[in-house]
Amino acid sequence: xxxxxxxxxxxxxxxxxxxxxxxxxxxxxxxxxxxxxxxxxxxxxxxxxxxxxxxxxxxxxxxxxxxxxxxxxxxxxxxxxxxxxxxxxxxxxxxxxxxxxxxxxxxxxxxxxxxxxxxxxxxxxxxxxxxxxxxxxxxxxxxxxxxxxxxxxxxxxxxxxxxxxxxxxxxxxxxxxxxxxxxxxxxxxxxxxxxxxxxxxxxxxxxxxxxxxxxxxxxxxxxxxxxxxxxxxxxxxxxxxxxxxxxxxxxxxxxxxxxxxxxxxxxxxxxxxxxxxxxxxxxxxxxxxxxxxxxxxxxxxxxxxxxxxxxxxxxxxxxxxxxxxxxxxxxxxxxxxxxxxxxxxxxxxxxxxxxxxxxxxxxxxxxxxxxxxxxxxxxxxxxxxxxxxxxxxxxxxxxxxxxxxxxxxxxxxxxxxxxxxxxxxxxxxxxxxxxxxxxxxxxxxxxxxxxxxxxxxxxxxxxxxxxxxxxxxxxxxxxxxxxxxxxxxxxxxxxxxxxxxxxxxxxxxxxxxxxxxxxxxxxxxxxxxxxxxxxxxxxxxxxxxxxxxxxxxxxxxxxxxxxxxxxxxxxxxxxxxxxxxxxxxxxxxxxxxxxxxxxxxxxxxxxxxxxxxxxxxxxxxxxxxxxxxxxxxxxxxxxxxxxxxxxxxxxxxxxxxxxxxxxxxxxxxxxxxxxxxxxxxxxxxxxxxxxxxxxxxxxxxxxxxxxxxxxxxxxxxxxxxxxxxxxxxxxxxxxxxxxxxxxxxxxxxxxxxxxxxxxxxxxxxxxxxxxxxxxxxxxxxxxxxxxxxxxxxxxxxxxxxxxxxxxxxxxxxxxxxxxxxxxxxxxxxxxxxxxxxxxxxxxxxxxxxxxxxxxx
Ligand SMILES: *[C@@H]1O[C@H](CO)[C@@H](O)[C@H](O)[C@H]1NC(C)=O
Ligand SMILES: *[C@@H]1O[C@H](CO)[C@@H](O)[C@H](O)[C@H]1NC(C)=O
Ligand SMILES: *[C@@H]1O[C@H](CO)[C@@H](O)[C@H](O)[C@H]1NC(C)=O
Ligand SMILES: *[C@@H]1O[C@H](CO)[C@@H](O)[C@H](O)[C@H]1NC(C)=O
Ligand SMILES: *[C@@H]1O[C@H](CO)[C@@H](O)[C@H](O)[C@H]1NC(C)=O
Ligand SMILES: *[C@@H]1O[C@H](CO)[C@@H](O)[C@H](O)[C@H]1NC(C)=O
Numbered sequence: 001x002x003x004x005x006x007x008x009x010x011x012x013x014x015x016x017x018x019x020x021x022x023x024x025x026x027x028x029x030x031x032x033x034x035x036x037x038x039x040x041x042x043x044x045x046x047x048x049x050x051x052x053x054x055x056x057x058x059x060x061x062x063x064x065x066x067x068x069x070x071x072x073x074x075x076x077x078x079x080x081x082x083x084x085x086x087x088x089x090x091x092x093x094x095x096x097x098x099x100x101x102x103x104x105x106x107x108x109x110x111x112x113x114x115x116x117x118x119x120x121x122x123x124x125x126x127x128x129x130x131x132x133x134x135x136x137x138x139x140x141x142x143x144x145x146x147x148x149x150x151x152x153x154x155x156x157x158x159x160x161x162x163x164x165x166x167x168x169x170x171x172x173x174x175x176x177x178x179x180x181x182x183x184x185x186x187x188x189x190x191x192x193x194x195x196x197x198x199x200x201x202x203x204x205x206x207x208x209x210x211x212x213x214x215x216x217x218x219x220x221x222x223x224x225x226x227x228x229x230x231x232x233x234x235x236x237x238x239x240x241x242x243x244x245x246x247x248x249x250x251x252x253x254x255x256x257x258x259x260x261x262x263x264x265x266x267x268x269x270x271x272x273x274x275x276x277x278x279x280x281x282x283x284x285x286x287x288x289x290x291x292x293x294x295x296x297x298x299x300x301x302x303x304x305x306x307x308x309x310x311x312x313x314x315x316x317x318x319x320x321x322x323x324x325x326x327x328x329x330x331x332x333x334x335x336x337x338x339x340x341x342x343x344x345x346x347x348x349x350x351x352x353x354x355x356x357x358x359x360x361x362x363x364x365x366x367x368x369x370x371x372x373x374x375x376x377x378x379x380x381x382x383x384x385x386x387x388x389x390x391x392x393x394x395x396x397x398x399x400x401x402x403x404x405x406x407x408x409x410x411x412x413x414x415x416x417x418x419x420x421x422x423x424x425x426x427x428x429x430x431x432x433x434x435x436x437x438x439x440x441x442x443x444x445x446x447x448x449x450x451x452x453x454x455x456x457x458x459x460x461x462x463x464x465x466x467x468x469x470x471x472x473x474x475x476x477x478x479x480x481x482x483x484x485x486x487x488x489x490x491x492x493x494x495x496x497x498x499x500x501x502x503x504x505x506x507x508x509x510x511x512x513x514x515x516x517x518x519x520x521x522x523x524x525x526x527x528x529x530x531x532x533x534x535x536x537x538x539x540x541x542x543x544x545x546x547x548x549x550x551x552x553x554x555x556x557x558x559x560x561x562x563x564x565x566x567x568x569x570x571x572x573x574x575x576x577x578x579x580x581x582x583x584x585x586x587x588x589x590x591x592x593x594x595x596x597x598x599x600x601x602x603x604x605x606x607x608x609x610x611x612x613x614x615x616x617x618x619x620x621x622x623x624x625x626x627x628x629x630x631x632x633x634x635x636x637x638x639x640x641x642x643x644x645x646x647x648x649x650x651x652x653x654x655x656x657x658x659x660x661x662x663x664x665x666x667x668x669x670x671x672x673x674x675x676x677x678x679x680x681x682x683x684x685x686x687x688x689x690x691x692x693x694x695x696x697x698x699x700x701x702x703x704x705x706x707x708x709x710x711x712x713x714x715x716x717x718x719x720x721x722x723x724x725x726x727x728x729x730x731x732x733x734x735x736x737x738x739x740x741x742x743x744x745x746x747x748x749x750x751x752x753x754x755x756x757x758x759x760x761x762x763x764x765x766x767x768x769x770x771x772x773x774x775x776x777x778x779x780x781x782x783x784x785x786x787x788x789x790x791x792x793x794x795x796x797x798x799x800x801x802x803x804x805x806x807x808x809x810x811x812x813x814x815x816x817x818x819x820x821x822x823x824x825x826x827x828x829x830x831x832x833x834x835x836x837x838x839x840x841x842x843x844x845x846x847x848x849x850x851x852x853x854x855x856x
Contacts, residue, residue: 031491033457034072036064036484042154043479045109046468047117055468055477056117057484058106060154063119065137068473071486077137081106083124091124096153101125105154108169110162116140118162120150127152127173147173149184157204159227163253170205170227179203181227181251181266190257193265197339199389203231203247207291210253211325213299220364223253226328228274228291228306234390235273235337235346244311246274246288248304248328248395252361252374259375261382267374270359272331272391276308276321276402285319285402286311290414294428300325307411307432308402318411320404320430320449321397332359334393348392358384404442404449410435413467415476417489421507422519422530429489429507431476433464439478439487443505445532452506457485474520492516497546498529498539499622505535536618547623553630560600562627564613571615571622573598578609603631 036043038059045058048068055068061082067073083091083104091102101124108120112131120129127146130139151158151171160169172179179200183190192199207228213221226248233245249271257264277284285308294303302325310317336358338349356366358381362374371377397403413433421427428444429452437458442449457464457478466479469489476487492509493516495501501509501516510519510528519528529538554560564573575582575591575598582591582598590607592599600607608631614621 031494032488034070034486036066036071036076036486038062038064038076038078038484040064041481042105042465043481043484044154044465045106046466046477046479047109047111048468048470048473048477049111050470050472056109057479058109058119058121059479059484060103060105063106063109063132063137065134068470068475071477071484079132079137079139081121081130081139081143083126087124087126090126094125096125100155101153103154104128107150107154107158108160110160112162113165118167120146120160122150122152122154125152148182148189157206157229159205159208161208161210161225163210163223163225168208168225170203170208170229172203179205179229179231181249181269183255188256188264190255190264190266192269193262193386193389197387197389199269199271200229200249201232201234203229205229206288207293209291209293209302209304211293211295211299211302215299220367222361222363224250224361225253226250226293226304228288228304230286230288234339245286246276246306246308247271248274248323250328250332254362254374256374258377258379258382261379262386265386267377267382267385268359268361269385269389270332270391271389272328273394274306274321274323275394275396275400276306276319278319278402278405279400285309285317285321289318289410289412292414292416294416294418304328305414305416305430307414309410316408316410316435318404318406318409319402320411320414320432321402323395323397327398328395331391331393331395334391336388337390337392338388346390349388354378354380354384356381358382358388399447403444403447404451409440411440412463412465415467415469417469417471419507421532422510422525422528423532425532427507427532431467431469433467433478433480435463436461437464437480439464439476441490441506443507443532445505450505450535452504455487457487458483490518492518499617499620502529502531502537502539503535503617503620505532507532511539534618536620539620548625549628550625551628551630553632554600554603556605556631556633557602560603560629561597562600562611562613562625562629563597564625565596566615566624571617574614574616574621576612576614577607582611600629603629605631605633607631 036057040059040062042060043057047056048054053068055064055066055071057064057066061080063079063081065077067075081104083102088098088102092098096102101122104121104123106119106121108118108129110118112118115134117132117134118129119132120127123143123146127150128143129146129149130143131141132138133140149160149167149169151173152175156171156173158169158171160167160171162168167184168182169184170179170181178194178198179192179202181192181200205227209226209228210223211226212223214223227250228246228248230244230246233243249269251266252268255266255268258267274288275284287309288306289309290307292305294305296302304323304325306321306323308319308321336349336353337346338351339346356369356371356377360366362371366372411432412435415431417429417431419427419429430440430442430444430449432440432442434440437456437460439455439457440451441453441455442451444450458480460482462481464478464480466477468477469475470477471489474489476489478485478487490506490508492501492506495504495509495516498511501511504516507530508518508520509516510522510525510530511517512522512528517528519525519530522528531537552560552562564575566573573593573595575593582593583589590601590604592601598611598613608629611627611629612623613625614623
């Protein structure tokens with residue numbers, strides 16, 4: 001549990017392109033994390049009851065009974081249950097995959113009665129089920145036939161419930177069979193209908209929920225079971241022609257099937273489309289990936305959260321929509337769809353609807369008419385049910401739009417946890433797992449999801465395929481292909497200032513005047529500061545001694561970079577000079593403001609003064625750094641600059657921009673770019689060399705972090721906890737054709753998709769004293785002999801580094817700069833050492849006041 005972690009608060013709600021999150025190493029980030037020590041794979045099912053001390057987990061070939069408060073404890077009990085070699089051989093002879101399918105994947109594990117659990121496994125394409133004695137954690141009988149209850153393979157969509165010792169499952173069981181919703185044991189066995197109207201079309205099931213609607217019902221209503229899936233669309237019309245759509249279907253628990261018509265079939269099956277779309281763009285999310293049911297105080301308060309994706313497999317995007325039970329019920333009360341002339345065309349049915357209303361459960365009104373069970377329903381009603389499984393009305397999400405839409409992230413699993421904030425409101429916290437093994441935690445405020453944090457749980461990217469939240473254990477359990485992880489619900493103490501704590505908007509956390517604490521662990525709540533609604537109030541009177549003060553002496557005509565690292569991706573820099581706000585975007589203003597600093601172009605004496613950088617987030621300004629800048633005439637003038645081409649990429653901007661020197665400028669630019677690419681090649685080659693030399697494979701963020709332990713402890717910066725590691729970033733695609741950039745983008749495909757943002761974070765690029773000296777850097781200005789100490793250089797860049805801040809195109813700069821690493825007083829290195837030590841940052845400074853927000 002020492003995986004890299006990113007704590008950047010992400011975009012809220014509907015930003016189509018969110019501020020970028022930085023991957024970074026912070027071993028402290030996953031504090032309290034525990035891992036199951038086991039060699040099993042495919043952790044796909046989990047069960048933990050509210051008051052239980054044991055977590056039951058189904059993996060490939062093994063079932064576990066774990067101590068829920070610490071899954072890594074040695075008290076784990078296991079049942080080894082792998083398919084026999086003969087069965088595997090038979091599976092292979094059917095042409096199945098020997099790496100995935102010919103194993104026993106445990107896909108179902110639930111409570112059967114007070115003493116026994118029930119589990120089903122694919123058993124190398126011959127499903128079996130078995131009872132488990134809970135106390136002993138052993139199989140209590142020989143496995144029995146599981147063909148009607150469990151799919152044959154590990155990836156088939158599947159959901160199931162045991163209700164009153166009856167098992168309800170939905171899947172496309174066999175490879176070629178129709179999908180089916182079944183009630184299995186003991187009886188009466190019921191299924192969905194295939195003819196004349198097929199009720200389910202290539203349905204891919206993701207979830208199911210029992211809603212006890214009989215409780216407190218004034219009409220004597222029945223309990224209902226809801227099934228969630230994606231299926232091939234039947235109702236293709238001109239207005240929407242999607243090949244797949246998300247659905248909710250429901251059946252009544254008391255259904256017994258019909259007597260003649262719909263014998264051994266559901267009489268209460270109805271389905272409706274689940275909508276999750278961006279209405280203003282007519283952009284539909286049709287693939288349902290995961291559903292979580294939040295049970296309210298009464299059945300009517302039930303909520304369904306769904307994660308939706310796009311139909312196109314190569315486009316990553318996720319949307320989170322929330323549906324109320326009453327919205328779902330309304331669709332089932334509305335008009336039906338009809339398939340006219342058995343063609344492919346479906347329209348709303350406008351004819352007479354038989355009585356009692358087809359597809360309803362048996363209620364008091366029906367019982368009064370002598371219809372106590374579904375078997376006594378009239379034939380015309382059942383025949384109508386048989387031909388009209390689909391409702392016309394679509395189920396719209398709350399507010400008719402997603403709570404969250406994210407590009408470049410595919411969420412795979414979700415769980416919701418409710419917490420009462422200090423303001424007395426109940427907040428829903430969503431834990432969402434991604435296809436690359438990350439966990440995102442978000443809080444819902446006013447119909448928007450604010451992402452609190454992102455945690456990388458597994459070193460190798462792999463889909464999260466099971467997720468469970470326990471309020472009693474105060475833990476989140478995450479299962480994936482290779483492992484099972486337990487995390488605390490929150491880690492408040494990672495926020496080290498009042499503003500960080502409040503900006504995070506984690507309902508578990510509050511500032512107690514000295515640190516960010518879990519509100520559960522704090523008896524005296526009156527002194528706690530928390531602001532979930534706005535995320536900006538309460539810290540006004542807390543002491544702010546974190547502003548850094550620095551001085552810079554520069555000579556006239558120099559370019560000066562005043563660095564200001566913002567602690568959060570949502571923050572925007574605000575600069576003042578002697579109290580006046582600086583707006584440095586015009587060409588003659590003499591300033592440029594980027595996301596990581598302010599650039600004074602060709603300093604003039606009147607630009608001396610006190611510069612202050614503040615981070616603006618959530619309408620709150622937090623001071624970060626103050627520079628006293630003195631522009632001096634008496635410093636020695638810069639050496640004459642040869643033209644063209646200059647050996648060192650150091651040119652004043654006025655010359656570059658003057659039309660007379662256009663030719664020279666282009667030549668210099670080409671030279672600079674060439675030089676830059678050469679430098680990068682050398683660095684990359686060196687890094688590659690180091691990586692090969694290191695025995696731990698690819699790149700280890702842990703190692704990077706370990707190399708600079710104290711830096712991390714002192715750094716309050718959420719975005720760059722460890723700025724010592726190598727980063728290579730660019731937002732635009734200047735070097736698209738070059739092998740360097742291509743090589744990088746392979747490592748960083750996720751970020752590349754978010755507007756071409758590239759980044760490598762290899763930690764083992766640090767030269768250690770024992771290592772070979774790095775290859776020499778390409779032609780560069782001679783390294784001046786430097787006085788030491790102090791090693792602070794007038795223009796904010798290391799004097800050993802060329803001032804390589806260059807205009808690259810319309811409004812963007814490529815900035816090659818060193819990490820701000822004063823605490824290690826690192827500036828007394830030669831350029832070669834410097835290059836290797838800091839792990840050069842080529843960072844792009846977008847000269848915009850806000851991070852990029854593009855639209856569809
Ligand atoms: C479960 O783990 C906790 C914490 O390690 C321990 O205190 C407790 O005794 C364990 N319970 C069992 C039944 O082993
Ligand atoms: C699966 O089959 C391939 C080819 O038949 C073979 O090379 C490989 O070793 C097999 N893997 C396992 C785990 O049996
Ligand atoms: C639970 O079910 C199992 C398996 O059918 C049975 O052996 C056991 O007696 C049942 N336990 C109770 C308390 O009914
Ligand atoms: C199980 O693991 C295999 C790879 O070993 C993977 O292809 C498959 O999707 C996994 N299945 C589930 C249900 O996680
Ligand atoms: C239906 O149930 C009611 C009460 O539950 C009972 O009085 C009545 O006899 C039943 N009718 C039939 C036909 O079973
Ligand atoms: C910067 O200047 C202000 C006012 O001119 C002064 O009070 C402060 O001490 C200076 N800070 C440093 C670090 O020199």
